[in-house]
Amino acid sequence: MPRNVEIKAKVADAEQLEQLAMALTESYGDIMSQTDTFFIVPHGRLKLRVLGERQEGQQEGQLIFYHxxxxxxxxxxEFQTTFVDDAASLLLTLSLALGVLGVVKKRRKLFMHGQTRIHVDTVEELGSYMELEVMLTDDQTLEDxxxxxxxxxxxxxxxxxxxxxxxYLDSLIHKAAA
Incomplete structure (x- = not known):
């Protein structure tokens, strides 16, 4: 199963962070909108990430399970990703079968620095965040x-x-309960 080391931080100034990320990566980054629907599962997390709509009207997505x-x-x-061509149909099927735990909508700007994915996220109802994902090779340890x-x-x-x-879902659930 693929592995990465992740960190997440609240960001006070997303524009400044984007400027630092552009300087570090020597790129403007890629902008994307993502909607993650989390399902009720007995362990780990299972989400369907909707990525966009193709000309035929079907939405592409990724089904992601992670611990x-x-x-x-x-x-x-540790995670497993399956790419899907018809995310809307799969969303309906999984919603009926498992139940929906919650939905996270965000605008993400992605930068790559070596084996590290730098995400500058604006999350609806939560604000600005930064995520780092260091993609580990088979011979790298958690400490690396x-x-x-x-x-x-x-x-x-x-x-x-x-x-x-x-x-992000945990923060949204906590905010709704307060």
Missing amino acids: RPDVSGPKLS GQKIAEEVMEKLQIKTSDLVTGA
Whole structure:
């Protein structure tokens, strides 16, 4: 199963973060809109990410299953991704079969730095965040990924006090319950 080391942080100034990411990666990044629907499952997390609409009207997507501890700072995530051509149909099927836990809508700007994906996210109802995903090779350890993540955090001026735990969905559920 593929693995990565992830960190997530709340961002006070997304524009400044984007400028730092552009300078680090020497790119303008790729902008995308994503809607993640999370399903009720007995362990881990299962989400369907809708990526966009093709000319025929079908939406492409990714069905993503992952395990990740809900702690701040770098954490190991194991995941499996399946690409789908008809996300709307799969969304209906999974919603009926499993039930929907929640939906996260975001605008994401993606930058690549070596083996690290830098996401600058604007999440509806939550605000601006940054995610780092260090894609591990088979011979790399969690500690190797943590070291890379910490180096990128420093270059992007992310403070450990800004790190958050859990998924965006957890924050939305907590906000709705308050």
